[in-house]
Amino acid sequence: MIIVCQKCRTRFHLDDDVTDQSSFVARCSVCNHLFSAFKPIRVQEVTFLDLDHARQDHANDHVMTIGNRKGGVAKTTTCLNLGVSLALHNKNVLLVDFDAQANLTLSLGQKQQPTFYDAQKAFGRPLDDFIIETAYPNLWLLPSGRNMVLLNKLYFGAQHFEYMLKDRLNTVKAQFDFILIDTPPSIEFYTLNALTASNRVLIPCQCDYLSTHGVDQVMQLIRLIRQKANPQIQSRILFTMLDPASHSSRLILSKIKDLYKGQTFNTVIEMDGSLKEAQILSMPAIHYSQKSVAGTQYIELAKEIIANRDDSLQSAP
Template sequence: MIIVCQKCKTRFHLDDEATDKPSFVARCTVCGHLFSAYKPKRVQEIAFIDLERARRDEANDHVITIGNRKGGVAKTTTCFNLGVSLALNNKKVLLVDFDAQANLTLSLGLKQQPTFYDAQKAFGRPLDDFITATPYPNLWLLPSGRNMVMLNKLYFGAQHFEYMLKDRLNGIKDQFDFILIDTPPAIEFYTLNALTASNRVVIPCQCDYLSTHGVDQVLRLIALIRKRSNPQIRSRILFTMLDRNSHSSRLIFSKIKDLYAGETFDTVVEMDGALKEAQILSMPAIHYNQQSVAGAQYLGLAKEIIANPHDPIPSSS
């Protein structure tokens, strides 16, 4: 293991067996500074039901990741409201909360539910045992919770870690018409697993200048995933929180749409007070207020996704 003096930044190589304590006090032999050091945790080997199948099988078009490197662009809001909208179109929908912050789970008013981490620890049990019904017809949830953070700590960097979610979803994907995966605003264990498991990506993009950077980072990551583990993956950008009364918002919307011509949804989700009020009450917009503009637009997005199941893969990839 490597420890670093916090004062002079000298690096020291110590044998992993030098101590069995998770933390200890060390003295720098260069500057004499006393500092706290921590023994690194080694990643755990991943046990799979069928690794070869997980690597061989193509991810289904009805498994969709909602993702963006930038936070605050309505990823969870989109996952929730799109899931409800697909369910209202008589589709059986599973929402997968694959973010340790568990915002999607909380949005559904659920707490202290078994999570994907629990499913991995109880590997002999089917994933069905960890899926819970929601208050909405045709809509189910694989919840998240505090212990989900352990997945990144235990498995990130382990061999084939990016196939973990795909492997488990293989056993249940035929039970649902759509599986939507909510991801955190980061590129690590959760996002890489989600992109490997899905063939379609919805990239929510707020109409502001900085959002283009998040979109560009996700598109670069998708191109990498396409080359390494999921050649069929493709994406579309969803404009969210558009303020049509704002000149700057309309201008940025036009510029981003030109920049990513042919890679955006026709549907646009506008700023809507009813949507924000629905979030406070842990409700989807269309159930909170049937006149909600954003609620109707998420219904339109659901119809667009149902009508166009096979977006083309970019020729530049």
């Protein structure tokens, strides 16, 4: 490994086994400065249950990534409220919090639960052991937490790392009618794994000018994933936080609808203050208030998604 003195910038070559600590204090032999040094983290090999199965197409799956390269566009809000709405339609739903910030987990009032990282470390144990019940009927959660950042550090770039989530979800997906995966804005380990595991992508898009770029970027990524790992993946844009009174919002909505014809949901989610109030109480909007405008719109979205899925199952060979 190479360490660099933080004062005089002299570089030193050390044997990797000089210490087994991940960080240590070194004294520079040139300027005598004491500084902290870190051992480089080696990318770890991934262990799979059944890589061949994970690499097959699963066209009729019911796994959906909620993704956009932009933050603050309602990915987590959509994952939670759509999940609850599908569950209210008597569907068994698993929410996968695949963002190390763990906002989805916190929104469900959960803290410090074992995560997918723990499941990966305890490889002999079934994924079922790490899925927890939520306060809402038919709704389950695979939580996230602080240690999820280690997945990116340890596995990003390892051979076939993008199949890790799909490999484990394959063991539980028969138990659920829908699996929704919440993702961070960055690509790295999490979004690539989520997209590889999914056959559907919901792209939340706030009706402002910059959001159109986020949609472009995620569409490019989906095209790449379609060529490389997952030919069956299909995407649809969901307009979120729409202010119906705003002329510019309506202009952007019609521009994106034109640009991505047939790839947008009919349901639109409007700006709604009750959603924020619900969030403060760690509640989904519809459970907070049955009159919530956005809550009702997420129920409509669930209906649209169930109908689309029924259609695609009927037309499947």
